Amino acid sequence: MSLTIRNVVFACPGNTPESYDLGARPVANFYAELLGMEILHEDWFIVGGEASALRLGFGDGPIDYQPPGWPDGAQQMHLDIAVPLFVAPPGARLLRDSGEWQVYADPIGHPFCLYEQPVDGARVVRIVIDCPDPPALAAFYSALLDRPERELDTPSRVVLAGAPGLAFQRSDSPAPRWPDPAYPQQVHLDLLTTDVPAARAHAMDVGAQPLQTTGTYHHVFADPAGHPFCI
Numbered sequence: 001m002s003l004t005i006r007n008v009v010f011a012c013p014g015n016t017p018e019s020y021d022l023g024a025r026p027v028a029n030f031y032a033e034l035l036g037m038e039i040l041h042e043d044w045f046i047v048g049g050e051a052s053a054l055r056l057g058f059g060d061g062p063i064d065y066q067p068p069g070w071p072d073g074a075q076q077m078h079l080d081i082a083v084p085l086f087v088a089p090p091g092a093r094l095l096r097d098s099g100e101w102q103v104y105a106d107p108i109g110h111p112f113c114l115y116e117q118p119v120d121g122a123r124v125v126r127i128v129i130d131c132p133d134p135p136a137l138a139a140f141y142s143a144l145l146d147r148p149e150r151e152l153d154t155p156s157r158v159v160l161a162g163a164p165g166l167a168f169q170r171s172d173s174p175a176p177r178w179p180d181p182a183y184p185q186q187v188h189l190d191l192l193t194t195d196v197p198a199a200r201a202h203a204m205d206v207g208a209q210p211l212q213t214t215g216t217y218h219h220v221f222a223d224p225a226g227h228p229f230c231i
Helices: 017-035 134-145 196-205
Strands: 004-012 038-041 046-049 052-060 077-083 093-097 101-105 111-116 123-131 150-153 157-160 165-170 187-192 209-214 218-222 228-230
Touching: 004 017, 004 123, 017 038, 017 046, 017 052, 052 123, 077 187, 123 134, 134 150, 134 157, 134 165, 196 209, 196 218
Parallel strands: 004 052, 077 111, 123 165, 187 228
Antiparallel strands: 004 187, 038 046, 046 052, 077 123, 093 101, 101 111, 150 157, 157 165, 209 218, 218 228
16 A cells, blocks of 8 residues: 555635636646646646646635735645746746745745756646644654655754655644635645555554545545645
C-alpha cells in the first residue's frame, strides 16, 4: 500500500454548474497556461500534463467563497513554482518581490511563489503548508507518504524530499475547520492509493482524524494541524 499526491485542489466559488464554470474556469485556464498544461476534465476542472504526474483541481465552493487576502488572511497552503525568468504571469497580481522569489495572487486571490531556476518551463517544485509546528506536521506527512528524507530541517521550516517537494512553514494563521465555512480550506490534497481500506487504517495510525466518507472510495481526513485531505 502506498499513498501519493495526485491532485492539489484549489477552492473556487460555485454551487451550480453555471456558477462553478464562472468561478473555476478562469483560474483553471490561468494555471494551465502558466504551467504548460491542459484542462483534462470539464465537469470538474482538472489541469495536468505529460511532464508531471501532479495535477491541479479546482472546486469545492461555496458560491460566496472568499480566497485568502495574503498577507492579511490565512494562507494555509500554496505552490512554489520554478520559472526560467521572472515574468509576471498574465492575470496574476504581484504581492511581494523578495528578490530571490516573488509572491503573486492568482485571478481569484490564491497566493503562489515564483522562483527563478534553470528550468525549461514553469513547473511546481513544492507544495507549502502553513502550520504552528513544522517539525511535528512534517513528521506526520513523512509517515503518511513514506517520505523519510528531508532537504531542510529547521524549527520554522521543514522540506521533505521528493517530487514535488512538500514543505511546512511556521504560521499563526487560523487553521481550516472543514466543513465550517467560517474557517474554510483554501487548498487541499487528494491522495491516490490502490488499497483504500489499508490507506485509511494507515492514515489513522499515524495521526489523521476522519472527517467524512462519501461512497466507498472517497474519504476525507484532517491532518494534526487541521488541514483536510482526501484519500
